[in-house]
């Protein structure tokens with residue numbers, strides 16, 4: 186049986202991190218944690234409650250009222266996010282949330298809150314967590330670190346196809362602008378900007394199938410568990 190380790194997957198938007206993280210978690214009988222969902226859920230709360238995030242006191246008191254949990258969906262086997270006991274797994278994928286999430290995720294108080302929650306979840310290991318700063322800040326000692334990349338046009342096309350399925354009014358342009366804006370803010374913010382950890386292995390899935398990306402990641406895990 187696989188020993189208790191932590192697998193981190195970081196990278197820009199829409200390159201396939203959560204797809205790979207779910208595949209790995211299922212295969213290894215680990216728990217998948219979508220750290221981006223936490224920032225999206227916090228953003229949803231801020232938007233719904235008109236929190237003025239220019240005011241530090243308002244941010245702190247809003248965070249005091251937020252509980253975020255990951256619970257398994259018994260039908261899919263994947264974990265889903267709950268904000269104050271409400272399942273918000275699907276609503277947080279909306280463009281309204283995506284438009285603001287990177288701004289809110291750049292706030293130091295928000296990052297402190299989310300990182301502490303993520304580290305608590307990972308205390309017993311046996312998790313695959315994806316995000317932007319998981320291998321650098323949240324779990325710098327993780328046993329397996331993957332940094333995913335894919336060509337921007339491919340990422341935009343993939344995310345557009347996914348969002349169009351749920352909302353046929355969305356345009357390719359809106360998706361492209363949102364991804365470019367978030368990538369820029371995420372890579373340039375002051376606290377834990379998105380960057381490849383020195384010891385992370387890069388995985389470019391531009392031309393890989395989901396099966397090929399899983400095989401690549403499983404080989405990495407195998408190397409760490411049974412070094413030759």
Ligand SMILES: Nc1ncnc2c1ncn2[C@@H]1O[C@H](COP(=O)(O)OP(=O)(O)O)[C@@H](O)[C@H]1O
Pocket residue numbers: 196197198199200201202203204205315343344347390393394395398
């Ligand atoms: N290797 C791949 N080939 C084609 N499509 C993929 C591949 N990996 C992921 N996708 C699709 O790309 C979209 C974005 O993937 P996702 O895992 O949500 O990215 P991220 O978590 O990095 O934002 C999803 O619709 C997913 O089904």
Ligand SMILES: Nc1ccn([C@@H]2O[C@H](COP(=O)(O)OP(=O)(O)O)[C@@H](O)[C@H]2O)c(=O)n1
Pocket residue numbers: 197198199200220221222224225286287288290291315316317318319367368371
């Ligand atoms: N560890 C993380 C994960 C996400 N985020 C923020 O949350 C946003 C949404 O993350 P996500 O993983 O759901 O985004 P996608 O890759 O699915 O587009 C990102 O654009 C970042 O602004 C972060 O700052 N740190």
